Amino acid sequence: MNNIIANNATPVVSVPARQPLAVSAPLRCTCLALSGSLDAQALADSAARLRQRGHTVGVPTAANAQWRYFAGTDEARLAALTEAIESDADVILFARGGYGLSRILHRIDWSAVADSGKIFCGYSDVTAFSLAALAQANYVTYAGPVLSGMLAEGDDAEANEFAYAHWLAALSDPHHDYGGFANDISQPAQSIEGTLWGTNLALVSHLVGTPYLPRIDDGILVLEDIAESPYRVERMLWQLKLAGILDRQRAIVLGQFTDCQPGPALRYPYAMSEVLETLRGMVRCPVLTGFPFGHIARKVTLPMGAHAELRIDGEHYHLRLLGA
Amino acid sequence: MNNIIANNATPVVSVPARQPLAVSAPLRCTCLALSGSLDAQALADSAARLRQRGHTVGVPTAANAQWRYFAGTDEARLAALTEAIESDADVILFARGGYGLSRILHRIDWSAVADSGKIFCGYSDVTAFSLAALAQANYVTYAGPVLSGMLAEGDDAEANEFAYAHWLAALSDPHHDYGGFANDISQPAQSIEGTLWGTNLALVSHLVGTPYLPRIDDGILVLEDIAESPYRVERMLWQLKLAGILDRQRAIVLGQFTDCQPGPALRYPYAMSEVLETLRGMVRCPVLTGFPFGHIARKVTLPMGAHAELRIDGEHYHLRLLGA
Numbered sequence: 001m002n003n004i005i006a007n008n009a010t011p012v013v014s015v016p017a018r019q020p021l022a023v024s025a026p027l028r029c030t031c032l033a034l035s036g037s038l039d040a041q042a043l044a045d046s047a048a049r050l051r052q053r054g055h056t057v058g059v060p061t062a063a064n065a066q067w068r069y070f071a072g073t074d075e076a077r078l079a080a081l082t083e084a085i086e087s088d089a090d091v092i093l094f095a096r097g098g099y100g101l102s103r104i105l106h107r108i109d110w111s112a113v114a115d116s117g118k119i120f121c122g123y124s125d126v127t128a129f130s131l132a133a134l135a136q137a138n139y140v141t142y143a144g145p146v147l148s149g150m151l152a153e154g155d156d157a158e159a160n161e162f163a164y165a166h167w168l169a170a171l172s173d174p175h176h177d178y179g180g181f182a183n184d185i186s187q188p189a190q191s192i193e194g195t196l197w198g199t200n201l202a203l204v205s206h207l208v209g210t211p212y213l214p215r216i217d218d219g220i221l222v223l224e225d226i227a228e229s230p231y232r233v234e235r236m237l238w239q240l241k242l243a244g245i246l247d248r249q250r251a252i253v254l255g256q257f258t259d260c261q262p263g264p265a266l267r268y269p270y271a272m273s274e275v276l277e278t279l280r281g282m283v284r285c286p287v288l289t290g291f292p293f294g295h296i297a298r299k300v301t302l303p304m305g306a307h308a309e310l311r312i313d314g315e316h317y318h319l320r321l322l323g324a
Numbered sequence: 325m326n327n328i329i330a331n332n333a334t335p336v337v338s339v340p341a342r343q344p345l346a347v348s349a350p351l352r353c354t355c356l357a358l359s360g361s362l363d364a365q366a367l368a369d370s371a372a373r374l375r376q377r378g379h380t381v382g383v384p385t386a387a388n389a390q391w392r393y394f395a396g397t398d399e400a401r402l403a404a405l406t407e408a409i410e411s412d413a414d415v416i417l418f419a420r421g422g423y424g425l426s427r428i429l430h431r432i433d434w435s436a437v438a439d440s441g442k443i444f445c446g447y448s449d450v451t452a453f454s455l456a457a458l459a460q461a462n463y464v465t466y467a468g469p470v471l472s473g474m475l476a477e478g479d480d481a482e483a484n485e486f487a488y489a490h491w492l493a494a495l496s497d498p499h500h501d502y503g504g505f506a507n508d509i510s511q512p513a514q515s516i517e518g519t520l521w522g523t524n525l526a527l528v529s530h531l532v533g534t535p536y537l538p539r540i541d542d543g544i545l546v547l548e549d550i551a552e553s554p555y556r557v558e559r560m561l562w563q564l565k566l567a568g569i570l571d572r573q574r575a576i577v578l579g580q581f582t583d584c585q586p587g588p589a590l591r592y593p594y595a596m597s598e599v600l601e602t603l604r605g606m607v608r609c610p611v612l613t614g615f616p617f618g619h620i621a622r623k624v625t626l627p628m629g630a631h632a633e634l635r636i637d638g639e640h641y642h643l644r645l646l647g648a
Contacts (some may be wrong), residue, residue, distance in 0.1 A: 068594070083373040099558075208563075234427075243533040243534045
């Protein structure tokens with residue numbers, strides 16, 4: 001029993017992880033598509049909106065490649081990553097999520113990612129990139145907007161400006177203060193310091209047992225998801241519990257679980273309220289809700305692997321970064 | 325890097341695993357519901373059909389309990405397991421799958437399961453039970469029919485008799501010969517001996533990184549699933565690949581992937597043919613298709629953890645058990 005192949009071991013991340021240097025506006029960005037393929041016009045429109053804010057935004061030809069469902073073959077997407085690393089951009093903004101990073105994680109040169117010193121930003125499927133960068137190279141990347149749809153017209157303007165302001169602030173200020181948020185229940189007053197990590201739950205659970213999930217022993221674990229039946233959300237949380245991961249967290253912060261309501265498309269009748277009750281029964285640490293992150297326009301940008309402080313007081317909580 | 329907590333290590337299964345004694349008809353069965361709740365009348369009807377074949381089939385009151393979506397609270401379901409173990413039945417037939425075993429795996433006394441010497445049989449969510457029994461107690465259970473819907477009228481009679489005959493044979497004959505099946509492509513002639521294991525892919529990937537997934541170094545890995553988008557099927561296979569599991573298999577045998585076709589309910593356009601191509605690119609061992617197992621009536625019963633032989637010759641393959 002308990003024999004271990006080093007290759008399958010969970011890498012331990014020593015705090016502090018290495019963070020890219022803070023940047024200030026105007027930003028020099030390039031776009032990188034490592035997952036699903038994109039509509040070229042929609043991507044160009046997103047880049048144009050960001051340029052209107054004064055930033056430089058490159059959209060390499062590779063971002064509009066297509067093979068099967070993906071933005072190019074595995075080889076082409078790996079080459080696009082190298083091209084982005086070698087570009088003069090400070091910020092590498094993922095084009096979109098979807099699915100695709102799982103196919104190439106083991107072929108990425110994570111030292112080159114870390115040595116680039118660049119800021120990588122995205123969410124959803126990009127979670128796999130962020131977790132692997134932390135696990136393999138102890139390098140901080142950002143959970144935040146993807147280029148596609150950023151500042152989209154027709155969307156809620158307040159939500160867009162909220163996301164844009166937090167994106168700029170998180171990339172430029174290692175002590176960014178996210179402000180306060182409202183939890184669904186009251187918790188005893190306390191201050192928790194730890195390592196900010198997590199994001200898309202499906203991708204976090206997907207990487208359990210692989211060398212691409214960092215081992216965080218003092219985690220402030222942020223989780224969100226979309227289009228998952230509640231029973232599946234709970235089952236994914238059980239994987240984290242049974243693998244010992246939840247017991248190593250100091251706090252669990254839930255973003256939005258979009259389209260995770262029971263409905264005709266869901267196989268079993270189960271509610272997110274039941275999942276939340278289950279999660280709170282699994283762990284001793286605080287489980288907070290209502291955090292602005294997920295598959296929604298109104299979301300913050302979070303350095304994955306950075307040191308942060310969570311202050312809880314009754315039904316309110318407050319998050320800020322503690323710098324490198 | 326690579327520090328390990330023993331508690332989260334993947335247990336190594338030494339071959340041969342302990343198998344329950346073979347039984348012969350008429351069987352003394354009891355029904356056990358550890359996952360979703362059931363319709364009492366439908367379950368009673370299933371038991372009656374099995375009794376008509378001469379078997380004894382107990383349906384304890386506990387099998388019809390309900391709490392949330394489940395067949396009773398976690399405590400009630402654990403008590404039902406103890407009751408089944410202490411019963412005079414030789415065969416414990418799971419009532420149905422669904423979801424629920426993930427919640428109680430860490431609370432089950434796996435030594436008591438193994439010491440019972442009884443035959444446990446079921447599939448889908450029951451995969452979690454079978455994998456955990458092998459990982460925690462090196463004990464063989466059976467991937468096969470659940471009681472609910474067994475021999476159901478109106479279903480294909482040939483499929484029902486096929487499943488019933490293989491169920492009886494697998495439970496009574498440690499050298500059961502499953503006969504030959506047709507693969508979609510031709511493979512060089514070869515004979516492969518190894519440990520039969522796996523079954524529902526979602527549950528196998530769900531347990532990666534937990535102490536409830538056995539480590540099988542000479543596996544004949546059988547996989548099936550239902551209602552998963554092809555991109556999710558591929559992503560689950562990537563978890564097994566990245567965790568080092570696929571590279572330890574001697575053969576991968578695919579059962580049915582029911583309702584896994586692309587359709588309006590699926591988020592990304594992707595086909596099972598693409599998944600199969602990806603899987604064959606991931607591994608060096610043979611990947612066989614067309615095996616009669618999954619969420620279909622016409623399925624065999626497989627001792628999970630038993631020693632088996634797979635003979636491949638061109639487009640055909642043949643499976644038989646090699647005994648304890």
